[in-house]
Amino acid sequence: MVPTADLNRLPLDIAPEVSAAIADGRPVVALESTIITHGMPFPDNIEMAAAVETLVADNGAVPATIAVLDGRLKIGLSAEQRTLLANCADPLKLSRSDLAYAMIKSRTGGTTVAATMIAAALAGISVFATGGIGGVHRGAEKSFDISADLEELARTPVIVVSAGPKAILDIEKTLEVLESKGVPVIGFGTNTLPAFWSRNSRLAAPMRLDAPGEIAALFAMRRNLKLGGGMLIANPVPQESEIPADQIETHIEQALELAGQQGISGKDVTPFLLDQMLHLTAGASLKTNIALVRNNARLAAQIAAAIS
Numbered sequence: 001m002v003p004t005a006d007l008n009r010l011p012l013d014i015a016p017e018v019s020a021a022i023a024d025g026r027p028v029v030a031l032e033s034t035i036i037t038h039g040m041p042f043p044d045n046i047e048m049a050a051a052v053e054t055l056v057a058d059n060g061a062v063p064a065t066i067a068v069l070d071g072r073l074k075i076g077l078s079a080e081q082r083t084l085l086a087n088c089a090d091p092l093k094l095s096r097s098d099l100a101y102a103m104i105k106s107r108t109g110g111t112t113v114a115a116t117m118i119a120a121a122l123a124g125i126s127v128f129a130t131g132g133i134g135g136v137h138r139g140a141e142k143s144f145d146i147s148a149d150l151e152e153l154a155r156t157p158v159i160v161v162s163a164g165p166k167a168i169l170d171i172e173k174t175l176e177v178l179e180s181k182g183v184p185v186i187g188f189g190t191n192t193l194p195a196f197w198s199r200n201s202r203l204a205a206p207m208r209l210d211a212p213g214e215i216a217a218l219f220a221m222r223r224n225l226k227l228g229g230g231m232l233i234a235n236p237v238p239q240e241s242e243i244p245a246d247q248i249e250t251h252i253e254q255a256l257e258l259a260g261q262q263g264i265s266g267k268d269v270t271p272f273l274l275d276q277m278l279h280l281t282a283g284a285s286l287k288t289n290i291a292l293v294r295n296n297a298r299l300a301a302q303i304a305a306a307i308s
Contacts, residue, residue, distance in 0.1 A: 007122065007123070010073065010103075010122075011071055011072045011073060011103055012072065012073040012074075012075070012122070013072055013073070013074050013075070014064075014075045014076060014123055015064065015074075015075065015076025015077070015078070017062055017076065018062055018064045018075055018076035018123070019076075021062040022123060022124050022125065025308055026061075026062065026308055027060060027061035027062065027127075027301065027304030027305045027307065027308040028061060028062045028063075028064055028125045028127070028304060029056045029061045029062070029063055029064065029125075029127050029128065029129055029297065029300045029301050029304050030064050030065075030066055030075075030116055030117075030119070030120035030123075030125045030127065030128040030129070030158070031049070031052060031053065031056070031063055031064065031065040031066065031116075031128070031129055031130075031297070032065075032066065032110070032111050032112065032113060032115075032116040032128070032130050033049075033065055033066060033067035033077075033085060033110035033111050033116075034093055034094075034110035034111060034112050035048060035049065035110070035130075035131065035293065036048075036049050036067070036082065036085050036086050036110055037067075037085060037086075037088065037091040037093065037109065037110030038091070038093050038110055038270075038271045039131070039271070039274065039289075040286065040289070041278075041286075042086055042087075043086075044286060044290070045086055046082055046083060046086040048290055048293065049065060049082050049086075050079065050082065051294065052129070052293055052294060052297045053065060055294055055297045055298055055301075056129070056297050056298075056300070056301045059297075059298050059301035059302060059305075060301055060302075060305050061127075061300070061301035061304045061305060063076075063297075064076045064120070064123070064125060065077040065082065066111045066115075066116045066119045066120065067081075067085050067108075067109070067110055067111055068092075068094060068099070068102045068103060068107065068108060068109045068111070069081060069084065069085065069108050070106050070107075070108055071102065071103050071104065071105065071106035071107060072103070073099075073103060073119055075119055075120075075122075075123045075125075084108075085108065085110065088108045091108050091109050091110055092107055092108070092109030092110075093109060093110060093112060093267050093271070094109040094110065094111050094112060094115045095112045095114045095115050095148045095149075095267075096114045096115060096118060096148050096151070096152060097148065099111070099115045099118065099119075112134065112147075112148070112149065113128075113130055113133050113134060113147075113149040113152065113160060113162075114134075114147075114148040114149050114151070114152035116128055116130070117152045117153075117156045117158045117160065117230065118152065118156060120158050121156050121157060121158055125158070126157070126158060126159060126219065126304070126307055127158070127159045127161065127300050127303050127304040127307065128158050128159065128160050128161065128300065129161045129162075129293070129296045129297045129299070129300035129301075130160060130161070130162050130293075130296065131162065131163060131166075131196070131289055131292055131293045131296065132162050132163050132164060132165060132166040132167075132196040132292075133147070133149045133150075133153070133160065133162050133164075133165055133166070133174075133232065134147025134148070134149040134150070134165075134166065134169070134270065135147050135149065135150055135165045135166070135169040135170070135171070135173070135174030135177070135178075136150075136169060136170045136173035136174045136176075136177055137168075137169055137170065137269060138168070138169065138170045138256060139170075140170060140173065143265065145265070145266070145269065146177070150174070150177050150178060150181065150183075151181070152230070153178065153181070153183045153229060153230045153231075153232055154178075154181035154182065154183055154229045154230075155228065155229055155230075156229065156230050157222075157223065157228060157229060157230055158230045159215065159219055159230060159231045159233060159300075159303060160230055160231065160232050160233065161233045161235055161296045161297075161299050161300040161303065162232065162233065162234065162235065162296060163194055163195075163196050163197075163234070163235055163236065163237050163292040163295070163296060164193055164194040164195050164196055164201070164234040164235075164236075165195065165196065166196050166270065167195045167196040167197055167198060167201075167245075167248055167249075167252060168252055168255070168256070168270065168273045168274075168277075171193070171195055171201050171203060172203060175193065175203060175206070178232065179206065181229070182227070182229060183229060183230065183231070183232055184206070184207060184218065184222070184231045184232065185205065185206045185207065185232045185234060186205065186206075186207045186208065186209050186215065186218070186231065186232065186233050186234065187205025187206075187207065187208045187209075187234050187236075188208075188209060188210070188215075188233055188234065188235045188236070188299065189208070189210050189236070190205060190208065190234070190236050191204060191205055191208055192204060192205055193205045193234055194234050194235070194236040194237065195245060196237070196292065197237065197242060197243040197248050197285060197288045197289070197292075198237070198242055198243060198244060198245040198248055199236040199237055199239060199242045200236075200245060201245065202245075205234060212299065212302040212303045212305070212306040213306045215231070215233060215303050215306070216303055216306035216307045218231065219231060219307065220307075233299070233303070235292075235295060235296050235299050237288060237291055237292040237295060238291055238292075238295055241287065241288050241291035241292070242288060243281065243284055243285065243288055248277075248281075248285075251276075251277055251280040251281055251285075252273070252277070254276070254280055255272075255273045255276035255277055255280060256273070258276060259272055259273060259276075
């Protein structure tokens with residue numbers, strides 16, 4: 001059951017179909033909203049959000065896209081609300097640090113991996129599908145730019161299904177931080193850690209599982225052991241949609257050089273780099289991004305069904 005006594009103290013709205021599914025123990029998949037506000041250009045963003053919700057539903061789970069609209073935390077968006085979010089002139093990019101701020105200031109924003117995990121856990125949702133997680137940025141030894149996603153994975157008990165860390169990051173350092181924080185990183189059907197647009201990085205996946213039921217069993221065992229924290233499922237992009245790692249790396253280096261020249265930093269780095277990748281790959285990165293998000297949503301629905 002949803003802990004309604006606690007949730008009633010918050011400016012929070014759970015969509016009726018999501019609330020009913022949680023109460024009945026039926027599978028629910030949380031979805032982030034920065035893909036709408038910061039991840040893709042219009043109208044690809046809103047079309048993608050609607051398509052992913054449909055895909056989750058077609059695979060037997062109830063989709064729950066999470067966002068903040070005018071200060072209210074929404075768990076489950078209507079088509080009208082998705083449109084409002086997509087057309088917001090100045091949406092915030094919300095993480096743990098500023099989620100509460102947006103709510104008391106009646107702002108609108110898209111939730112990152114970290115903020116989506118927080119909201120999902122509040123509502124009693126155990127599975128979350130995204131594109132790729134944030135992590136340790138390249139040059140972090142100087143900038144100290146490390147995503148709050150990693151800390152959230154260490155503390156919040158939600159399964160995050162992704163295509164691995166975003167390739168624009170220092171993936172090796174990201175993996176080291178996750179290991180030191182005790183976060184299980186599982187390659188789904190692969191021994192190699194995928195790297196967002198590419199199926200393979202040069203790093204081994206720390207663990208491998210091959211079926212949604214195995215992931216559900218691991219989640220249950222960790223809960224019974226009271227280990228706390230979440231799990232990261234690294235699900236490779238479909239082979240026909242990937243951009244090979246050596247090809248994408250050339251574009252990433254170009255985008256990083258441009259970001260340095262323009263003094264881009266902090267939360268602006270990731271959306272800037274993703275936008276540059278869109279141009280440098282002549283739109284191929286967007287097509288791959290869409291394919292991997294759909295692939296992750298499908299697997300997340302299967303995991304949620306296995307848990308239920």
